[in-house]
Amino acid sequence: MRLAEYEGKPLYEVVSDTIRRRILDRVYRPGMTLPSEYQLGEELGVSQGTVRKALNDLVTDRILFRRQGLGTFVSEQSEDRSRCLFFNIMQDDGGAMSPVGRTLTFGQYAANAEEHRKLGLRPRDEVYRIKRLRSLGEEPILVERLSVACSKFPNLTRDLPDYMYRLYQIEYGITVSKTQERVKAIGVPQYEAKLLGMTCGEPCLSIDRIALTIDRQPVEWRRSICRSDLWHYACERT
Amino acid sequence: MRLAEYEGKPLYEVVSDTIRRRILDRVYRPGMTLPSEYQLGEELGVSQGTVRKALNDLVTDRILFRRQGLGTFVSEQSEDRSRCLFFNIMQDDGGAMSPVGRTLTFGQYAANAEEHRKLGLRPRDEVYRIKRLRSLGEEPILVERLSVACSKFPNLTRDLPDYMYRLYQIEYGITVSKTQERVKAIGVPQYEAKLLGMTCGEPCLSIDRIALTIDRQPVEWRRSICRSDLWHYACERT
């Protein structure tokens, strides 16, 4: 396959789009080694330098990673990455945290208006709703409510891992590559107050998150109610 | 000047370090056009491709920017950048906001323990402390307390612009390139409650920020108390 179809795009974008497509089509799967830069260049009819630029762009997006002398690989949604990139709650003394989750409720429902809007659903789509409590040791930290489209995650069960993005990738071939969060301060509602050992109305963080795939489709909506006495939400910008 | 001194670093890093150094030394100043890739390559004894990689890395760090056909420029701390990158409060309906600030108090003090820790000060260093109220139209939104070392910002006055990072750059040659923030939910204290038109103890956001220069030195500590009824803190991750 030669890349004669140009579309005005630079060649390296055509190359990176091609590889992106192959990952979405699971031709290249998480953990797999890609062909070498020279092989890809020969196959696609471009030079190694052009392949290199395309691969580097995908590495920047964390879709691939490289190891010198070994090869170029499709990124996996490691637990570590799930935790570091998508769990932004930190202990005030600076320590990272790995809270374990316990499922409180699990069910299948007709999507409401907010779920339609946030997940971009079609009429009459259904969602799984999951409510979980996350704790560190005996200490409860946050309650999260999670909605996903049933059509995208068929046969989900209430027995769920602590970090869901790895499950989405391994079981459903859906890779979360970006999240958008909104953080507000609210008075803790009664239900969450009881679970978190707080008094109703005490200030807590409300974290509203949309998770997007590598082609920018929203796949999960999550709202967390989080204690804010010993924990905080962290963010760096450059 | 030829770059014979190698130090084990790749050439393009030696080149980007050289340019970084020249910006810190104000040989290249914000807004200035850099010599062309070929000129830099000739001056430093490397090829245009190597200069290109070095410049691209600095563009990624937002230290430079390019315009095709025009040249490569040293980034300025534009108001737009100050607002977009370092002001992460958004209206709930999605609109961006440009709140104007009014200085409430301004003074010079011996630094306390927390300021010493957060700003990396030396014994007996002094700080300017500034308290400001930011509003959108008639609507007060947040109160911020700001500390900077007097030694770094001599002769600062209480007459301050809305976006300080541009002032730091133009008047003091200090460029903020990174911020670290911690967000918590607290009950609004009495002083801020009065200014923000809230009732004491109502939930609000507390945003604690350290601003770092391009060589990673902390230069400003800021703590904002922000209404959270119609505004939220926004964060995207990839």
Add this chain to the structure above:
DNA sequence: TAGTGGTCTAGACCACCTT
């Protein structure tokens, strides 16, 4: 030793902007 990614070069042509 052979294969991979990492760096570097030299030269070409294009797209864009100014004068």
Add this chain to the structure above:
DNA sequence: AGGTGGTCTAGACCACTAG
């Protein structure tokens, strides 16, 4: 027209990893 960055190539050598 002339200069800039943007893309692309072909080829070289290095550093790292495996078997």
